Structures are given as structure tokens and as C-alpha cells.
Amino acid sequence: AQSVTQLDSQVPVFEEAPVELRCNYSSSVSVYLFWYVQYPNQGLQLLLKYLSGSTLVKGINGFEAEFNKSQTSFHLRKPSVHISDTAEYFCAVTGGLGNEKLTFGTGTRLTIIP
């Protein structure tokens, strides 16, 4: 079984400042990792994913994440945030067989301060 920990429930950041949202996972098997974004009153949108290969993955809206197997982490970063990045961000993991259920973290609410 897999689990995901997002230690930061809320992260306030000034506009144009960098941000890192932390995600740690636990699994006894190989995993695929994802970040989803949920804007207010909307569904979940896939931001980026790690399946294999390069540990630095780039996603939409200027976000990137780095897979670190030794630290079992998959932190999300953006060098300069905008007001429009205000949303809830969920880290998720699935087993390495693919097409299995997603296990989500509790989410991090990113608030951008003008």
C-alpha cells in the first residue's frame, strides 16, 4: 500500500516569489507520482507526473518537481508565482503497475499575496 504526506496544509507566498510544496510518499514497490491542482470550485487538473526517466519533471504553468528516491520525496516548485496560482495542490501516488488507484495527500492550499 502507498501513502502520501503533505506536511504543509497552507503556504502563503508573495507574488513573484519562489515556492516549494513538499510531498513525501511511502511505498514498498515502485511508484508513479503526480501533482494535481484544484482551483476554487473546480475539478482536479493534472499538473505534472513522474513515471520514469529524468527525475526532474516539468509541468504546466511553469511548475516542476523533482523525484528523489532516497528521500522518498516529490516536491513541487515554481520560481515565480502569480496570483492565478492560488489553488489547492494535491500530491498523489499510484503503484508501478500503472492504471491503479491514486492515493492522495491531504493537499496544500497555496495563497498568493499581492
Place this chain on the structure above:
Amino acid sequence: EPEVTQTPSHQVTQMGQEVILRCVPISNHLYFYWYRQILGQKVEFLVSFYNNEISEKSEIFDDQFSVERPDGSNFTLKIRSTKLEDSAMYFCAIGQSYEQYFGPGTRLTVT
């Protein structure tokens, strides 16, 4: 990115009533999922559906829940006798190349 629609967007029902939530993938897919998100909480897996069969279900998915793909396109989640604690946002997702794409959700309110 595959497109998924869900109907209705909002459903209000009385406790004990049956509800059917619908998911319509725009193109053909093999893997389907239902998740729910109780207000303010994380997204939880309910059930996965592959090749017209349930492939995995969570302990939340008890006998009150059922899924089917009645006409080869729609994918439905039925709750037979709703409880207050079933109030949540229900998301359908489709699987493609190890990724899952979510619909906009149905907000279910049980009164």
C-alpha cells in the same frame, strides 16, 4: 488531454433516496474510476473499473454503492440509500497511459 463530463453538476437529495451520478468520457477508454472529496478533506478512492468489471474497491465502497457502464459510453455510480455522510464532491476519472484525468465533479448534498 482527454475530456470528461459529469452530470449533474449538483444533486440535492433526501436521506434514504437513490442517486445516480453519470460520467461521460468523450472518447473510448478502458479504465474508469470514482473518487470522492468530502468538503475540506482529501480526495479518496472509491472504485476502479476495467473491461466492464470492478478491478478494485475501497472499504468506503460498500453494498450501498454500485457502478456500471450501461451503454458502453456512460459510466455511472449509484448510491442506493443515501446517508448524510455521503454528502461530498464525486469525481469520475479516466485512465490513459498511466495518467488519470478527472471530470469537473458532481456535488452531492444529502439532507
